[in-house]
Amino acid sequence: NAGVTQTPKFQVLKTGQSMTLQCAQDMNHEYMSWYRQDPGMGLRLIHYSVGAGITDQGEVPNGYNVSRSTTEDFPLRLLSAAPSQTSVYFCASTTTSNQETQYFGPGTRLLVL
């Protein structure tokens, strides 16, 4: 049971490049989400999904796309990276029977030059 996994751990992009941050969980959790962490800002919700085929926006969705084709995977796509997207990204998951405790992946550090 690996829990929540994220790849890559670290990535450097140039402005305008695209990339996908991968997130997978093996706990059969219905709910998955993406957060970004910036210094002095705590974690802020980007997008979330309550099940396969269902996604919705969080607090800071601009510049990011998501899809959920399977229960296990929830990738986050940056179509045209900007320096403002330099951050640490966390994926999290939970199940409705877990009293809303969310389990986090190890994070992806992204640097956009």
Place this chain on the structure above:
Amino acid sequence: AQTVTQSQPEMSVQEAETVTLSCTYDTSESNYYLFWYKQPPSRQMILVIRQEAYKQQNATENRFSVNFQKAAKSFSLKISDSQLGDTAMYFCAFSGGSNYKLTFGKGTLLTVNP
């Protein structure tokens, strides 16, 4: 919209002593959950303790306990017998209703000194 406020950006404590981290929140929800997460230098987000709003009894997990004051919308974390491994950023978080979205405070950096 919910808000979570942590008014102490940094705190320090001597090893073996007790420290309390403050958190206040604002919500119109009647059913919600409150959490404290620990983030050590490894960056991993680790759940420390969880409190259900409908429970009057304060949650406790070993050396960690909370003081949940629902009317005051306050949710402080007490760490007893502080250890060097407790050095980390601590985040207070709120989840309301059934939407599972977490709203985080900005964090408190706790340093435990030997």
